[in-house]
Structures are given as C-alpha cells and as structure tokens.
Amino acid sequence: MSLPKDFLDKMQELLQDEYDLFIKSYEQEKSLGLRLNLLKTDKDHFIKINHMHLTPIPWVLEGFFYQQADRPGKHPYHEAGVYYIQEPSAMSVGTFVGALPGERVLDLCAAPGGKSTHLASQLQNDGLLVTNEIYPQRAKILSQNIERMGVKNAVVLNESPQTLAKHFPSFFDRIVVDAPCSGEGMFRKDEVAQEEWSLDNVLNCASRQADILEEAATMLRPGGRMVYSTCTFAPEENEQAIASFIERHPEFKIESVDSYEGFSEGRVEWSGYEMEEIKRTYRLWPHRVHGEGHYVAVLKKMEDPEVREPKRQFVKPLKDKKKLAPYLEFAKETFINVPSGDYVLFGDQLYIVPSGMLSFDGLKVVRAGWHLGTMKKNRFEPSHALALSLNQADVKHSISLAADSEEIATYLRGGTLPFEGEKGWYLICVDGYSLGWAKLANHMLKNHYPKGLRWN
Incomplete structure (x- = not known):
C-alpha cells in the first residue's frame, strides 16, 4: 500500500511514539462486521440458527465480526434484511446516539444507510426517522437499504442541509452528522480515498463540516443530542471542528458517555483551544481496535425555557376513502389486521406516513414513509418494501x-x-x-x- 507522503509526514508528527504501530496496522487484514437488524431478529435466535464464524463487537450489542470465508452478502438472510454489513468502527456512532422509541431522529448525511438502519433498529418502528442524502444516486441506494431492512417509520429525503434547516427548526430529539470527510480512516479498505486525499482537501472538508454543523444545530430541539462523526484522523475535521463549534455555540456542551476498551480520548492539544472537555470525544485507531479509523463526539443542546415551539405544518393524510378502495380490498384479503395510519398518495404510490412528519411541501422526497404499493387501474399491487416489513x-x-x-x-x-x-x-x-x-x-x-x- 502506497500512502500519500504528506499524510505519512503529518501522522508521524501527530502520533510520534505510536506511529510505527499505526503504520503496521496497514499490513493487517481489515476487520469485517455485520449488525443484526433488531426489526427482524434477536441476538439469541440468530446465534442459534446462523452458520458463520461470529465474534461479538464490544461496542455494539447486536454487532459481530465475521470472517471473509463466511460471505454474508451472498446469503438469503442478507436479501431478507436480517443483518446489515457495516464497518465495525462505524457502528459505534449508532451506539452513542442511543435513539429511543417514539423520538424524532435525523440522519443528515445518511447514504448508504448503515447508521440510519441502526437508528431504525433502536426506534423499533415507533417514532420518526428522517434520513437524508444530498446526492440523488446515493439517496436511491439509501432508500433501497431502508427498504431491505423492513423499516416502516423512515422518510428518505434528497436535500441540502440548508433546505432541511429551514423546514425543521428545533424539531429533532437526536441528530447524526456523519460528516463528509477526507476519509483517512478508510485508506486500508478504499484506494479511491487515498487517491483523492490532499492537505487542501482536508481543509475543504473542515470548512464544509462547519457549515453542516451550523445547519444541524438549528434543527435540534433544546435538550436534544447530536452525534458528530468522521472516518478521518485529521484534527482539523475532528477536535478542531468540535472545539470551534462549541466556541460558537455556548448552548451546546460535549456529553460524557461510556467508552470502550481501545477507544482513545480526543486530544486537547490538537483542538486549537484550551478546552478540556474535548477529552470526552473519542477516536478509534486501527492499531488500537479491530476496525478502521473513526472519530465521534456526542453533543447536548441545553434546555431553554425561552424557546417557543415554532408553528408546524404537518402532512395532510388522504381523506378520500374511495381512492383507497383497491388497497383496502387487497388488505382485507391479505392481512390478518389491516395496517392503520395516515395514508398519502405520491402519484400512484401509496404510503403510510410516520406519525409527526411535517409537510412534504418544498422537499425532494425519495420515500415518504412505509411504502405499501402501487395503485393500478381497479387493483392494488403490493410493494417489495411491504413484504420485507x-x-x-x-x-x-x-x-x-x-x-x-x-x-x-x-x-x-x-x-x-x-x-x-x-x-x-x-x-x-x-x-x-x-x-x-x-x-x-x-x-x-x-x-x-x-x-x-x-x-x-
């Protein structure tokens, strides 16, 4: 592996005595992980029926390391959404989010969907998950993964953070900002990340991350939790990004959360500020854990009695039951209990919108909720998403x-x-x-x- 010289020089300066161990990690095989979909299965049952060589991932209750020979992506369980193949270090983000059933949750930079599907597992189809991706083709892949995992309460959007911030002020209980980054932590598994890396790109990413954090901050309700993460080692995109944000936003503080063996404290001396609470953020190094490079910071927005709930315009459900007649006939013949909720039609596509979703006006919607199927002439055809859910x-x-x-x-x-x-x-x-x-x-x-x- 031929790593960029500027990157190596920078890492040697940062890591000093640990540099040799860090470089040796690139000679090792990358760790492979999968996370069970708790909407479909539970850990005890899956362990009984599975035939793979699985080892628990310490920081994810439903996460496992697997071996290359297991090939979980070539198994019918994968098509059924029983698990999601995800890089082990990246799973730590969902653990730190800790979404609870009934909450409103946003995954702001969500494709391909690993963190979103983890949040969906936590919500257990109770509450609202808004999962967004700015690039249309990646938003489509995100939507497909939401479908495969059988998620009922997710709305998939294809928007900029700026547009979302205007639409959802002080709305979400929890927000994930898995920020686009220079990808240094992925060099071992992604040659493209190496080829695209430069010192200038690190600074460009840091600037973009600051903008994204600003928009995310306006969407978090007082008392809510925001988890910021990157898959890079660069202090400009990690400690410096968080310290600068906290300086600009005294209404936020870095939360103290439980760590795991091998996780390293954030480095105050890399932050550019005398901010001791940076130590509450975490770095995952490939020479210290079985996983790629990652950085995670958990932020809490302080309660503010002066903040008033903005006026909201919610989704208006379909009122004309005649339009639902073909679906209701299908449902009566097929279901033991007909699903309930707010129905909406997008063209000829029928959805049940998650409870509490705001109006879709002005938004580019990829998936409006639980996709039930297509309204054909005098008949209804169920969607693949419906089957998987x-x-x-x-x-x-x-x-x-x-x-x-x-x-x-x-x-x-x-x-x-x-x-x-x-x-x-x-x-x-x-x-x-x-x-x-x-x-x-x-x-x-x-x-x-x-x-x-x-x-x-």
Whole structure:
C-alpha cells in the first residue's frame, strides 16, 4: 500500500511514539462486521440458527465480526434484511446516539444507510426517522437499504442541509452528522480515498463540516443530542471542528458517555483551544481496535425555557376513502389486521406516513414513509418494501423455505414454484424471515421478487 507522503509526514508528527504501530496496522487484514437488524431478529435466535464464524463487537450489542470465508452478502438472510454489513468502527456512532422509541431522529448525511438502519433498529418502528442524502444516486441506494431492512417509520429525503434547516427548526430529539470527510480512516479498505486525499482537501472538508454543523444545530430541539462523526484522523475535521463549534455555540456542551476498551480520548492539544472537555470525544485507531479509523463526539443542546415551539405544518393524510378502495380490498384479503395510519398518495404510490412528519411541501422526497404499493387501474399491487416489513403473523398466507433449499434459490432467481393452496398473495419467507411476494394461481406461485434484485 502506497500512502500519500504528506499524510505519512503529518501522522508521524501527530502520533510520534505510536506511529510505527499505526503504520503496521496497514499490513493487517481489515476487520469485517455485520449488525443484526433488531426489526427482524434477536441476538439469541440468530446465534442459534446462523452458520458463520461470529465474534461479538464490544461496542455494539447486536454487532459481530465475521470472517471473509463466511460471505454474508451472498446469503438469503442478507436479501431478507436480517443483518446489515457495516464497518465495525462505524457502528459505534449508532451506539452513542442511543435513539429511543417514539423520538424524532435525523440522519443528515445518511447514504448508504448503515447508521440510519441502526437508528431504525433502536426506534423499533415507533417514532420518526428522517434520513437524508444530498446526492440523488446515493439517496436511491439509501432508500433501497431502508427498504431491505423492513423499516416502516423512515422518510428518505434528497436535500441540502440548508433546505432541511429551514423546514425543521428545533424539531429533532437526536441528530447524526456523519460528516463528509477526507476519509483517512478508510485508506486500508478504499484506494479511491487515498487517491483523492490532499492537505487542501482536508481543509475543504473542515470548512464544509462547519457549515453542516451550523445547519444541524438549528434543527435540534433544546435538550436534544447530536452525534458528530468522521472516518478521518485529521484534527482539523475532528477536535478542531468540535472545539470551534462549541466556541460558537455556548448552548451546546460535549456529553460524557461510556467508552470502550481501545477507544482513545480526543486530544486537547490538537483542538486549537484550551478546552478540556474535548477529552470526552473519542477516536478509534486501527492499531488500537479491530476496525478502521473513526472519530465521534456526542453533543447536548441545553434546555431553554425561552424557546417557543415554532408553528408546524404537518402532512395532510388522504381523506378520500374511495381512492383507497383497491388497497383496502387487497388488505382485507391479505392481512390478518389491516395496517392503520395516515395514508398519502405520491402519484400512484401509496404510503403510510410516520406519525409527526411535517409537510412534504418544498422537499425532494425519495420515500415518504412505509411504502405499501402501487395503485393500478381497479387493483392494488403490493410493494417489495411491504413484504420485507411484515412477518408471518401479519398475513393470512405465507410460506417459509429453508435457507439452504433449492426452492429459496429458485425464488431468488425469479422462478415459479408449484404449490397447492388458496389463491391470492403469499408472503415468501426464508427460515421465517420475510423475503418477498408471490401470487398463487393455477397451482403455481408466480414470482414477484423484483427483477433488479434477482440472483443470477
């Protein structure tokens, strides 16, 4: 691995006695991790049924290291959203956020969705998760991962932080700012990050991060928690970014949170300020933990009795029940209990909007909540997202196939399956985990697994 010379010189100056250990970490294999989706499974059950070589990640209750030979991305459980493959150090962010059911949570720079899906697990489909990505193509990938994990209460947006700040003043209980950064902590796993790195880019990133933090601060309600993170080592983007923000915003303080073995305190001497509380922030070094480089700071906004709740304009649900008739007919035939909530139509796409969501006016919406399906002429076609968010207890007809069976492989390749039963929509599951739809007619299950996701 050929690391940039300016980077090496800078790290030697910063780390001094630890520099040799740091450089040796680049000769080691990168650590691989997956995080269980607690909307779909629980730790005890998964451990009983899984066949991988898993070791617990200390800082994530539902996180595990796995081995390269396990290939979890090539398993039906991955398609069913039973787990999310995520870099181990990055999982620490969700742990420090600690979202609680019922809260309003924002992931401001969210693609591809690792941290958002972690927050969704914590919320347990109770509350509101707004997950945003400024780049359209990355926002699409984010939306696909929200879908795969079966999240019902997430709104996916494709907006700038400035636009969101105007729309959501003092609104969120918790905000994640996983800021775009120079990516130094990813050099071991991402050659592109090495190629794009420069000292000038570090400064450009630091400037952009300051702007993003300003917008995030206006969206956090008094008493709320904001978690700032980067995957870089640069003090300009870490300690200096946080110390400068605290200087500008005395209404914020750095929270003291539990640390984990191998986590290092933030360095006051790198911050540019005499601010002892910088020690409450954390660095994850690849020579100290099994993971890549990361930095995390947990900030709390002080309560302020002078701050009044702004006037809010909430989403207006669909009132005309006639427009819902095809869906309601499908729901009556398919569900044991018809889902309740505020229905909205985006064109011909039907959603249930999470409770407490503000108006969509002026926002670029990628996913408006729980995507139920498409309103066709005189009929309703359920979405893949709906299938992935259900379990067998929710529907009248379901089939569970074994993960190692030929039938599940046939289904994932888009093939039909012979079956005897009552006509209608069937939820196809793998070992009890929902995977997709099929429709039974003439003793055959017609496959509705999305063509773009099918196995070769």
